[in-house]
Amino acid sequence: MLNVAMLSKWHVHAEGYANHLQSLGNVNITAVWDEIADRGSAWASQLGAAYESDLDALLKRSDVDAVVVDAPTSMHADVMIAAANAGKHIFTEKAMALTVAECDRISEAVRRAGVKFCISFPARTRPPQLLAKQLLDEGLLGAVTLLRIRNGHDGALNNWLPEYWYDEKQAGGGAMMDLGCHPMYLASWLLGQPKRITSMFSHFTGRAVEDNAQCSIEFANNAVALLETSLVTYQTPSAFELYGTEGTLIASGENVRFISKHADSRLPGWISLRLPEAQPLPLTQWVDGILNDGPMPFGLEDGTKLTELLEAAYIAHRERRTVEFKQPGGN
Template sequence: MKVAVVGAWHVHTKEYAEAIKNNPHTELACVWDSDRERGEAFAKEFGIPFSAELETIWSDPSIAGVQITTATCEHHDVLIAAAKAGKHIFTEKVLAFTNEEAKEIADAVRASGVKFTISYPHKTWPTLLGAKQLVESGKLGEITYARVRDAHNGSTGDWLPPHFYDASQTGGGAMIDLGAHPMYTLNWFMGEPKSVVSMFTQVTNRGVEDNAVSVIEFANGAIGVSETGFVTTGMPYVLEMSGTQGSLMVHNDILEYCCEETDNKLVEKTDLPNALPLPVDAWIDAVVNGGEAPNGIDDAVALTKFMVGAYESFKTGKRYCF
């Protein structure tokens, strides 16, 4: 199928476009961007046409799908237009700035019947799939605490693009960007949130938070901690989970756990599941061969809900109740 790249704004735009270009079932049709210079540069690099008007993409029946990697502030209008045009959608996180916008997008996607995937790549990792198996097996008992830390040195290393610090485009800083991974992981493992309290700070003083923590209360009394930042070097990812009968930890691509069957000693889990296809490839397969696309619109709406709560807590300095 032909796929149009809608937006060359995101840092992962080229990564997804390469995946579409290299997939035997797809080809890149064209690119549009609200910044013509940026869009034309991308088109030249990938050897595809630049489309100056979005309507050209929406009205082209040969284009079956779209990769939406615009600025987040453009998601609402672009995603709704794509759904109404009947284009299958692969998009980057987050879905929208508000719950109201997320609902409007979701309504359009559901009404259109298109295949929709939002990029949650951590859910494809063998270590996290193995952790999910352990939790669902009941060996750890009832989960009472989870901490997910995902951080890098994008600010201190000065390699993130300047527009990633423009809150009008991004909606925030580290939490709404990189912090999406801990948030959707906590949702995946822990379910619906009850309340959240946030602490965001600025280390490099670029106008948005680059060091952030949100503490989330879940319905059963469990606590989840979402940690992220653009000012960390080394140990970029950690997952810790504790239950009434055991615990686990993921770090450096290793999953360790302890419970009754290990005599409560921490051991490495070596029989990990195979990695799942990356979301963009799984989306292509769902469109071309049928089946359910992963990380659908309900998952996308849920992430927006977590983020809205996290930012409202920070802005007000109070606990936010969902």
């Protein structure tokens, strides 16, 4: 049995994570900390857990083996470093931190402590994206020329997100820092080393952070990714399009179409493929990895690569320029 503490209810996914943990049957939620005492205390009562107003006191508890971090993104580095130093395994909501420098500090603490770390990258567990990775690895698309991913909803348009979601000091950004994480980490996973990035962010509802955003990224393999996200679009179908010199994959939801010069088909044209099985959610994999001493999915390097893209995207937006990434082995 794994004893877990929930570190803040700030993030909109926090309650869902707690519910999921309680459904697994091998997890006890034993304690809660929150930077807002009233919110944390009420949530602890709801969960049947102890509330600790002092984070250090919570991390000293013998009935806490691991923590789920849903604090404001701006607090991630301090919270996770404290947890690692206390010997607690860590699951964190994306983004890992606001800067690569903060990610490096977290990574150093986690490695020094020898605890297990996982970041929430659910799109990497879904069948269409797993299929895309499989097709790339098998060479059925040839060289990738273009990746386009769209992810959006109407949370800012219809005001169903909490108002603090638009506080840059807490969240670090708007649509791209929130929903945009998913296209960002998928692009990093599929295309590798980024070369340069541009951004176009807009403020449709007049809030302090962007609610409609697009980034264009060129990768070292010459592929281009167009990553689109929005908090102001109505009934937005997800879009995932991967174009190569020898094949194309287009997915919307679970509907997938594929064509390749290498495909084994009696008739030329678009074909349907059997999708891979979905992998367990990252939170489930984290729990299983701790209890069974297994490998962790979506680790420190993955989280740092996401933050590298996000940090550069916001610099490109603020400074209205193309940001170049330092290349391995470069000056």
